[in-house]
Amino acid sequence: MKFGEHLRKALIKNYSFYYIAYDDLKHQLKKGLKDNDYEWSNELEEEFLNALETELDKVYLFTKVKNTEVNRRIKELEAYVHEVVNALQRVQANPNDTSITNRPQEQDFEDLEQELSDIIADVHDLAKFSRLNYTGFQKIVKKHDKTTKFNLKPIFQVRLNAKPFYKDNYDNLIVKLSKLYDLVRTRGNPVKGDSSAGGSQQNFVRQTTKYWVHPDNITELKLVILKHLPVLVFNADKEFEAEDAAITSIYFDNEEMDLYYGRLLKDEGAEAIRLRWYGGMKSDQIFVERKTHREDWTGEKSVKARFALKEKKVNSFLKGDFTASQAFEKARKDGKKSPQEIDNLERLAKEVQYRVLKHKYRPVMRSFYNRTAFQLPGDARVRISLDTELSMVREDDFDGYDRTRGNWRRMDIGVDYPFSQLPEKDICRFPYAVLEVKLQTQLGQEPPAWVRDLVASHLVEAVPKFSKFIHGGASLLPDYVNLLPFWLPQMDVDIRKPKVVQEFGINRKQQQRMLKSSSSGGELDDEEMTGNSYTDGVHFSNDYNPLEDDLDENSPLLLPNNYSTRHSNSPVADFFYHLYGKFLYYFNDDRTFTVKEGTNFDLNKTFESKIPKGKKIAVPIRIEPKVYFATERTFLSWLSVGMILSFTATTLLNYGSKSALTASIGFFITALFTFLYSAYTYVWRVLMIREKKPVLYGDKFGPNMICACIFAATFVTFAFKFLEN
Numbered sequence: 001m002k003f004g005e006h007l008r009k010a011l012i013k014n015y016s017f018y019y020i021a022y023d024d025l026k027h028q029l030k031k032g033l034k035d036n037d038y039e040w041s042n043e044l045e046e047e048f049l050n051a052l053e054t055e056l057d058k059v060y061l062f063t064k065v066k067n068t069e070v071n072r073r074i075k076e077l078e079a080y081v082h083e084v085v086n087a088l089q090r091v092q093a094n095p096n097d098t099s100i101t102n103r104p105q106e107q108d109f110e111d112l113e114q115e116l117s118d119i120i121a122d123v124h125d126l127a128k129f130s131r132l133n134y135t136g137f138q139k140i141v142k143k144h145d146k147t148t149k150f151n152l153k154p155i156f157q158v159r160l161n162a163k164p165f166y167k168d169n170y171d172n173l174i175v176k177l178s179k180l181y182d183l184v185r186t187r188g189n190p191v192k193g194d195s196s197a198g199g200s201q202q203n204f205v206r207q208t209t210k211y212w213v214h215p216d217n218i219t220e221l222k223l224v225i226l227k228h229l230p231v232l233v234f235n236a237d238k239e240f241e242a243e244d245a246a247i248t249s250i251y252f253d254n255e256e257m258d259l260y261y262g263r264l265l266k267d268e269g270a271e272a273i274r275l276r277w278y279g280g281m282k283s284d285q286i287f288v289e290r291k292t293h294r295e296d297w298t299g300e301k302s303v304k305a306r307f308a309l310k311e312k313k314v315n316s317f318l319k320g321d322f323t324a325s326q327a328f329e330k331a332r333k334d335g336k337k338s339p340q341e342i343d344n345l346e347r348l349a350k351e352v353q354y355r356v357l358k359h360k361y362r363p364v365m366r367s368f369y370n371r372t373a374f375q376l377p378g379d380a381r382v383r384i385s386l387d388t389e390l391s392m393v394r395e396d397d398f399d400g401y402d403r404t405r406g407n408w409r410r411m412d413i414g415v416d417y418p419f420s421q422l423p424e425k426d427i428c429r430f431p432y433a434v435l436e437v438k439l440q441t442q443l444g445q446e447p448p449a450w451v452r453d454l455v456a457s458h459l460v461e462a463v464p465k466f467s468k469f470i471h472g473g474a475s476l477l478p479d480y481v482n483l484l485p486f487w488l489p490q491m492d493v494d495i496r497k498p499k500v501v502q503e504f505g506i507n508r509k510q511q512q513r514m515l516k517s518s519s520s521g522g523e524l525d526d527e528e529m530t531g532n533s534y535t536d537g538v539h540f541s542n543d544y545n546p547l548e549d550d551l552d553e554n555s556p557l558l559l560p561n562n563y564s565t566r567h568s569n570s571p572v573a574d575f576f577y578h579l580y581g582k583f584l585y586y587f588n589d590d591r592t593f594t595v596k597e598g599t600n601f602d603l604n605k606t607f608e609s610k611i612p613k614g615k616k617i618a619v620p621i622r623i624e625p626k627v628y629f630a631t632e633r634t635f636l637s638w639l640s641v642g643m644i645l646s647f648t649a650t651t652l653l654n655y656g657s658k659s660a661l662t663a664s665i666g667f668f669i670t671a672l673f674t675f676l677y678s679a680y681t682y683v684w685r686v687l688m689i690r691e692k693k694p695v696l697y698g699d700k701f702g703p704n705m706i707c708a709c710i711f712a713a714t715f716v717t718f719a720f721k722f723l724e725n
Contacts, residue, residue, distance in 0.1 A: 003139050010132060012125050018062040019129070020055045020136040029140075029147060040148035048144065052137075052156065059133045060163040066126050067168060073119055074176055077112070081180050084108050085188035112184045116177065120223045123173055124506040127219035134166035171245060171372065174222050178231035178374075190230070207439045207447075211460035212432040214496050218388060221435070221459045222372060223506050225384055228450050229374035232383075245370040246415040247387075249276040249289075250408065251469045252361040255398055257480050259361070260473045264483055264618050266293055272469060273352060273361060275314065276306075281414040284311050290352055307345045314408045317349075320357050324349035363395035363404055365472040368417065369434070382451060383438040389417045390430040392472030398480060428475040432495065434468070435460055461495040463487055483618040489611060627697060631685045638678030641706070645671035662720045666713025673709060677702055 004023050011019050028051060032044040088104045137160065144152050160166070182190045213221055252273040253259040262270030272291040277283040289306035309317060309327060316322035328346045331337055337345075355361065369387040376382075395403055395410055403410045403426070413419050419427055437455060439447050446452075454460070466487060474484045611617060645667050652664035681702060688695050 003136065007132065007136060012129060015062070015125070015129055018058060020059060020133050020140070022136045022140060025051060025055065025140050026143065029144060033147065040150055045148070045150055045152075049152070049156075052140070053159065056137070056159060056163055060165045063126065063130055063165040063168065066122070066129075070119060070122050070126065070173065073122075074173065074180075077115055077119065078176070078180055081112055081183055084112065085183055088188050109184055109187055113181070116181050116184060117227075120177060120181075120227070121506050123170055123177070124220050124223050126168075127170055128216075130166050130168060131216055134160075170219055170222075171370070174219075174226060174372070175231050175233065177223075178226040179233075181226060182230040185227075209437050209455065210463055210466045211435040211437070211455065212463050212466070212495055213386065213435050213460055214432060216496065217459045218386070218433050220506055221433075221454075222386065224454065224459070225374045225386075228448070229376065229382060229384060232373040232375045232377070243280045243415055245372060246280065247276065247278055247369055247371050248415070249274045249367045249468075250363045250395060251365045251367070251472070252356065253364040253473070254360050254362070255480065257473065257477070258359065260470065260481060261483065263293065263467060264470050264485060266465075268294065271355070273355065274469075275363075275408065277311075279415075281411075285309075286311050286314055288317075288349070288352055290348065305348050307349055317353065318356055318408055320353060324353055362397070363408060363410075365469065365476060366393040366395050366409070367391070367468040367472060368393065368415065368419075369468075370417075380438070381440045382448060385436045385438075387434040387436075390432075390434060390468065391417060391419060392428040392430070392468065392476060393419065393422065394426045394476050396477070398477070426476070428472060430468075430471070431491070434466065458497040458499045461497075478612065478615075482615055484611065484615050486617055489617065627689060631682060631689065631697075635678055635682040638674060638681075638702075642671045642674035642678065645674060645710075660717070663713055663717035666709070666716055670706060670709035670713060674706055677705070 004026065007019065007022055025048070028048060032048070033040060036044060084104045087102055091103050137156070141153050141156050144150065251259075252275075259270070259272055261267075263272055270293040272289075274289050274291075276287045276289055277285065286309050287306045288309055289304060291304045294303070307327075313322050313327070317327065324346050327349055328342050331342050331345075332339070367390070369390040372386045372388070374384040374386075393410075393413065397403065405411075413422065418429060437451065439451065455462070467485070470485050471488070474481055474488050649664045649667035649671060652660040652667065681699060685697060688697070
């Protein structure tokens with residue numbers, strides 16, 4: 001589908017006159033070339049630039065007016081929400097007070113919720129409007145430069161930067177809407193608690209899944225989530241600022257990339273050491289963190305532990321001049337923490353410092369992103385975080401250039417995304433946002449339905465075990481790593497999907513009514529059809545790619561095993577899909593995935609054309625804990641069979657007739673084969689399990705061979721016995 005056609009189908013009807021006149025500009029290009037014998041002149045260039053400038057002014061002024069309108073509506077509604085909530089609290093405190101005349105009713109809260117929903121839809125529309133117009137300007141300038149041979153892109157980019165309608169940040173609005181929606185949803189009684197608390201729930205199953213989110217879907221995703229969970233704000237009394245969402249981490253490793261390989265291969269005990277701070281570069285508190293991976297068969301959970309250091313002490317701590325004991329000397333004197341807690345933190349600090357010095361770890365890679373977290377304060381049953389503007393930056397000195405200049409971090413960047421001052425070889429700007437869903441559910445309990453709908457929707461793409469550190473290492477340090485994560489060759493695949501469930505997402509009241517009518521078989525009259533002023537945003541269909549005019553249909557190779565959500569024409573098949581989905585939910589974790597049908601499980605062969613020479617893909621293999629024990633039990637069972645066969649051979653040799661001698665030889669050979677084959681198979685399986693190789697651990701050859709040998713020995717015995725007679 002061409003962009004012009006896509007624009008006509010995706011535009012919001014109420015905003016239709018304010019979109020870029022893409023077809024007109026395209027026609028102006030063609031007509032100018034045709035009328036001037038396909039030679040583009042300076043006069044034509046000036047006319048086109050003026051037309052482009054006019055379109056830019058139109059779009060910019062409209063977004064400015066709509067932003068002002070939305071902010072005004074939110075401000076007015078905020079005052080009204082607090083008025084209704086305060087009145088309700090007075091009534092609850094003094095139910096018999098007759099002086100209170102305006103007593104809030106349930107209908108008042110329903111009206112407020114509907115008004116908030118409309119504002120949320122407006123924010124969604126405005127964000128989609130901005131992104132679609134920005135794409136339109138980029139496309140028409142690209143078409144201009146391609147057809148006229150005039151280089152307009154750098155000139156017009158300056159104009160765009162002067163009127164940056166596409167850079168509007170809606171995070172501040174989302175935080176305000178989240179607070180108001182939470183107040184209205186809870187009828188003035190929002191959940192209170194420690195924002196950093198993890199809850200006291202016992203006997204729970206913790207499940208963490210990660211997803212990629214296309215930039216076109218980021219704002220809609222935030223607006224969908226805030227209707228169910230409030231934005232987690234650690235300091236509610238402070239006005240939200242863009243810098244408050246920034247999180248920066250410095251990952252450590254050595255030139256052999258030992259920590260990278262350990263985390264990529266999920267080795268038992270693999271560690272990640274990083275220094276993290278929140279906010280801008282002026283943050284004085286630096287957290288030293290260590291993440292340790294534990295295999296399931298150990299019975300332990302992967303853990304993340306950390307302690308805080310003052311920024312000015314970080315360099316001396318990493319060099320060993322500032323010891324762990326000194327770091328916690330003041331904490332012991334203050335007595336704010338228990339001696340046991342301080343001992344644990346000091347032990348952690350000693351271990352981290354020892355590893356950094358022994359293995360010569362140094363800053364290698366920085367990750368930066370802005371995080372929006374959604375969670376009920378003090379309740380960790382559902383926690384959702386969305387990381388946007390994710391960037392990975394080199395901090396190493398492996399190529400002879402010390403980027404940190406002897407410091408523990410480079411100081412030429414801060415939180416000034418997109419870090420345009422950096423050379424391209426030093427930065428990887430990740431094209432998607434990263435959504436992380438953490439669930440704690442009681443055994444046998446389903447996650448909330450809205451969460452299941454969210455992760456199965458068109459807004460997200462599941463990527464099991466995605467890691468910022470691993471992606472940064474593979475992208476920025478290709479000369480130092482030979483193994484790559486499975487998602488790296490798939491970065492050029494468009495992850496956008498058509499909206500399958502029309503009721504899901506941001507919908508206005510009128511649109512929801514239309515959808516319900518259509519889904520229930522009701523018919524809509526012409527007035528309803530033409531009067532619908534809202535067309536669902538600007539999601540891209542499978543046949544449109546904003547990077548090119550045409551799109552080859554693709555989908556990522558690794559797909560989640562969502563059997564519970566599969567549907568077919570057969571109710572019997574649907575029943576078994578659902579049943580198997582339940583099995584996977586209770587007996588597997590988030591690493592369950594399947595490979596797209598029709599592809600080879602060997603990803604190195606599948607992506608052979610995309611993998612750089614000398615590199616391999618680290619295939620994500622899940623080895624169930626029972627495999628370790630099953631291998632041992634199988635080996636012992638084989639030995640038991642071999643011993644029975646050897647006892648049979650000995651008995652026939654000592655006490656049998658002349659024909660029994662032949663049988664004893666057959667059983668002896670079978671027993672010998674059983675011992676040798678079982679020992680070889682056991683050793684091979686142990687090595688494959690230890691290295692997490694993607695091999696078939698089942699055995700179709702051994703049991704059949706033993707049965708064949710036993711049959712042959714028995715048959716020969718009967719044959720000789722028959723010949724004797």
